[in-house]
Each structure stands twice: as structure tokens, then as C-alpha cells.
Amino acid sequence: MLKFIVKRILWALVTIWAIISITFIIMHSIPGDPFAREGSMPEAVYQNLRSFYNLDEPLYVQYGLYLKQIAQFDFGPSLKSNTLTVNDYIANGFPVSLQLGAQALILAVCLGLILGVIAAVNRNKWPDYFAMVLAIIGISVPSFILATFLINFLAVEWRLFPVATWQTMKHTVLPTISLAMLPMAYIARLMRSSMLEVLNQDYMITAKSKGLNKGFILIKYGLRNAILPVVTVLGIITANLVTGSFIVEHIFGVPGIGELFVKGIFNRDYPVILGSTIFYSIILIFLILIVDIAYTWIDPRIKVTGESK
Amino acid sequence: MANKIQLTEDLFTPVTDNFKDAEKIARPSVSYWRDTWRRLKENKLAMFGLVLIIILAIMAIIGPYISGYSYFEQDFTRKNLRPNAEHWFGTDTSGRDLFTRAWYGARISLFIGLMAATIDFVIGIIYGGVSAIRGGRIDNFMMRLAEVLFSIPYLLMVILMMIVLERGIWPIIIAMTITGWIPMARLVRGQVLQLKELDYVHAANAMGAPTSWKLRKHMIPNTMGPILVNITLTVPTAIFAEATLSFLGLGIPAPQASWGTMASDSLSSILVGNFYQLAIPALLISITMFAFNVFGDGLRDALDPKLRN
Numbered sequence: 006m007l008k009f010i011v012k013r014i015l016w017a018l019v020t021i022w023a024i025i026s027i028t029f030i031i032m033h034s035i036p037g038d039p040f041a042r043e044g045s046m047p048e049a050v051y052q053n054l055r056s057f058y059n060l061d062e063p064l065y066v067q068y069g070l071y072l073k074q075i076a077q078f079d080f081g082p083s084l085k086s087n088t089l090t091v092n093d094y095i096a097n098g099f100p101v102s103l104q105l106g107a108q109a110l111i112l113a114v115c116l117g118l119i120l121g122v123i124a125a126v127n128r129n130k131w132p133d134y135f136a137m138v139l140a141i142i143g144i145s146v147p148s149f150i151l152a153t154f155l156i157n158f159l160a161v162e163w164r165l166f167p168v169a170t171w172q173t174m175k176h177t178v179l180p181t182i183s184l185a186m187l188p189m190a191y192i193a194r195l196m197r198s199s200m201l202e203v204l205n206q207d208y209m210i211t212a213k214s215k216g217l218n219k220g221f222i223l224i225k226y227g228l229r230n231a232i233l234p235v236v237t238v239l240g241i242i243t244a245n246l247v248t249g250s251f252i253v254e255h256i257f258g259v260p261g262i263g264e265l266f267v268k269g270i271f272n273r274d275y276p277v278i279l280g281s282t283i284f285y286s287i288i289l290i291f292l293i294l295i296v297d298i299a300y301t302w303i304d305p306r307i308k309v310t311g312e313s314k
Numbered sequence: 315m316a317n318k319i320q321l322t323e324d325l326f327t328p329v330t331d332n333f334k335d336a337e338k339i340a341r342p343s344v345s346y347w348r349d350t351w352r353r354l355k356e357n358k359l360a361m362f363g364l365v366l367i368i369i370l371a372i373m374a375i376i377g378p379y380i381s382g383y384s385y386f387e388q389d390f391t392r393k394n395l396r397p398n399a400e401h402w403f404g405t406d407t408s409g410r411d412l413f414t415r416a417w418y419g420a421r422i423s424l425f426i427g428l429m430a431a432t433i434d435f436v437i438g439i440i441y442g443g444v445s446a447i448r449g450g451r452i453d454n455f456m457m458r459l460a461e462v463l464f465s466i467p468y469l470l471m472v473i474l475m476m477i478v479l480e481r482g483i484w485p486i487i488i489a490m491t492i493t494g495w496i497p498m499a500r501l502v503r504g505q506v507l508q509l510k511e512l513d514y515v516h517a518a519n520a521m522g523a524p525t526s527w528k529l530r531k532h533m534i535p536n537t538m539g540p541i542l543v544n545i546t547l548t549v550p551t552a553i554f555a556e557a558t559l560s561f562l563g564l565g566i567p568a569p570q571a572s573w574g575t576m577a578s579d580s581l582s583s584i585l586v587g588n589f590y591q592l593a594i595p596a597l598l599i600s601i602t603m604f605a606f607n608v609f610g611d612g613l614r615d616a617l618d619p620k621l622r623n
Binding site: 019020023024028029031034035038049141144145146147149151153154157214247248252255256266270271273282285286289290293 | 411418461462463465466467468470473474477478550554555558561562563564577579589592596599600601603604607609
């Protein structure tokens, strides 16, 4: 077990290094100069700026300096702000994104599991059709469309919720729903098919013939076994939430890392883009690592041989 | 030699036609694909998806010519018209006919989706095939490389690439396929590895079948199913990614239109009550995603009846 964990952590570090290198290469293959847009400036100022950002060094030196910087969790200064560094931006945005992401994840997992179980138990009856129609809508409607529809009807027309910004709990409702819909649909479908499989197992029939309480069987034997595939995809679902979040945050004006990333794109603020990309990737890889380790804990039948397929 | 068999002349009459029929195969032979098609036809939802895809494809081809307006023609005397007899889907803030733009957008969105799926397919099948057939250290290295690339969230990678590349249809397709081929490569590799160990492939090997025969008769027909499903489900992913890119302002440059740019352009118009401008591209995106998703699901069930719940 320990060997497995150490191996996974090492592998995660390699992956993070690769991501940093790829983003570094991408950012440095952008044609033009970050300061070219600033208009005319004295040659000396320009040279000073270049040397301040180490742009006058050869590429491999810049790469080395950048790796060293990232290793110290320093993402450098923002090109567009005189006072704030990328670290400041991330520190300001992360709690907001974390809250939004956690709310959406909880909503998606709870609703998805409930819908999936209801659909499986009432197979080919109207609750099943209802749950699956909801799931298909969740998969077919991109989050930015869902978000704009929610704003149009619930916020602009009926005035139930605020249109945008991030202040009270009420402000978090619409962004959370927009973000949670896709993973919820995904979980519901997965849970339905997994639950259907479990319901046909011999131990379920045995439990039923012993005369155990129906709800007890469903939770103790059904849910516990059927939930395993859902745990495996939690990593992918979190990735979905992360990439979904910058659209949703942008639409609702939520001051999180997603909005920071989108603004970085609009402003061509490369350190911000790089920093938030790497930050996202580290968080994601860390989460997937936890899910992997948790999976072997939850299901003792899985033998850890240290060799993942 | 006591009881000698009596062989008389009448034992050796020619076989009658009646007798020949016993050897005949009464029903037409049902091939794998015909069987799949039969099961697919029974799935009403999947057939509905297929019909929608065909209608969308036809409209993408002929739609832009029906109304007589071009997609870029601006007429400021007729802007923000609601759907009416002259402009079936109304006009946008620049007085452009939304009916033409919607189907012109369909052309671009579907083209991007199909091209991305095709390129993913070609790269994936080569990469995965080589990896599986070579095996050993090469396989290990190739798969590890794919794994690292794959751990970067798809949409994040696409956005990063779009920052570097110019804007246009082909850059979008390149950005999407740069890591988009990985799921396909993994799928192909898994399939080929599985097939390599199957008895009929061993039998073919033992009988000295040439590689081309094995590929044509065993490998390709038996891997085609899951690959086809993967292609069908790649198309909506690509359309979704394109819509999101366009929504972030990294998509198709004006005056060309895709559904994503149309939705993005009309975002401000919902606040002044012109909701239809957003609803049209939003509905079209959702219908397309829905059609490809249900068709892909149906295809998967039809190809492998064991999976069906």
C-alpha cells in the first residue's frame, strides 16, 4: 500500500512537471512581445522591463528560473496590475472558487445518486423516464446556455435570484445549479446502470428472501456496492467542474480563479494565464490522487499490485 | 465375416432434391452489422437522434440558401426583428438574418465536430495500434506520454492552444485534436491487446494467415464497434468545446458565425428583452448535443447487447 502511494505521488510530480513545461513552451511560442502593445516607450525602459522579467536571457535559463519560481509557489507578477501578483490573485480567488465548486459537487453527487437510484428501482416506469430525461438535458445543454437561461427566467423575468455577482448565499444559487447540472446528469446515468447491475446480484435476492427491510437492503447492500463506479469517476467529474467553472464564473461575475483565467485571456496577461493553469492542474492532479487512494480504501477487493493498467 | 453386408444396386440412387434442402440455411445469414442495425432500429430514442442528425446535416447544406439573405449582409433598418414571415428566425443587432446565420453556423459547428472526430480517429488508431502491436518498453513509454498529456484538462488545453494560434476554423480543429486523440488511442490499444490474445487470432496465426488478412477479417471488424461509438460521442464534445471557445471570444472571427459566437453575441440582448436571439443558437446546440449523445448511446447498446440495461 505504501509503495503504491509513493509511486502515485512520484507520478503526480512528473505529470505536474510536464504540465509546467508544456505551458511554458506554449507561452513562449506566442508570436510578439508582451510589451509590444504598450505603445512606444524609451529603449532603455523597454530593455529594463525585459531584463526585469528575464526576457533577455536565453530560453533555457528562463525555463530554469521559471521552474525554480514555481517550485517555491511563486507565479510571478501580473503584467496588467502594478500592485498585485498572480499569487495575490489566486489567494483572493481560490476561496470563492472552492466554495462554488464544493457546493456544486455536493449538489451534483447527492442529486445524481438519488436520481440514479430512483431510476434503477423504478426501471421503465415514469420516475425512471423523468430522471433520464433530466440527465439527457443535463448532458445536452452546455453550462453557459443553462446559465443564461437561468438568468433570463429566474433572475430577469421572475426576479427570484440576483442576476450576478457574489455576495450572499442567494447569489450562489444560480451559479451552483449551472455548474452542477452536467456532473449531476453524468452521475445519475452511471448510478442507474451500476445500480441495475447490483439489483440483479444473488446477494440482493438472498437479502430479500431473508425478509430484510427493503430500504435497509437498498442502502446497506445496494448503494454500497453500486457507488464504486461513481467514486472512480469523481476525478473526471472534478475536472469537469474546474473547466466548467471559468465559464460559469465569467457569466455570473463570480470573482474566482475561473474569472481570473478568463480575464487573463482577454487581457493577454500571460503570467496570470500560466499561473492559473498550473494551479488548476496541481489541484486536479492532487484530487485525482486522493480519489485513487480512497478507492482502494473503499473497496478492499481491489488488490494493489503497484502496477496500474 | 459371417454376416456379410448386402450391397444392392438401389442403395446407390442419386440424392433427391428433397434431401438437398436439409443442408440449406433457411434464413438469410445475419451479419454483425445487420444484427446491430436491427437492434438499433428497435431503440426509438436512438433512431430519433439519427433522424435529427440527418435533418441537421441537410439543413447545414441547404439552409443558408433558403431565405435569400447572406450570413454577413447587414441591414440596420431591420435590426432586432422578432421571428416573422420575412425573417423566420428574426434578425440580430446588426440586422443580419438569423435563419441563414443559424444554418451557416450549423455548417461550421458540424464541420468542426466531424473534422475533430475524424482527426482524433486517425491519430488515435495509429498511435494506439502501434503501441499495442509493438508492446514492451515502447508501449509503456507511449502510454505514459499519453497519460501525462491527458491529465491536462481538455478544455484548458484547447484554450491555451487557441491563445497561441490564430483565430479561424482550422486552428480550432488543431487545438481540439492536440490532446483529443488520447481517449481514442487508449481505446484502440485496449481493443487490440484484447484481440491479440483471443483464440481465433491465435488460430489465424497458427494457420499462417497474413497480417493483412488478420487486420481485415479480425482486427478491424471487431474493434470498429467501440471506435464508432467513440467517434459519435467525440462530435458533441468538439461542438461543445467550439461553442465554449467562441463564447470566450477565442472562436470563429466575424463575420463568420458558429452557434457559439451567435450565443456569445446575443448575451447582452437578453437584458433588453431579445431573448430569441440567444434561444435559437442555444436550442440548436442543445439539439445537436442531444442527437449525437442519444445516437451514440444507442449505438453502443446495439453493438454490445450485453451492456444494455
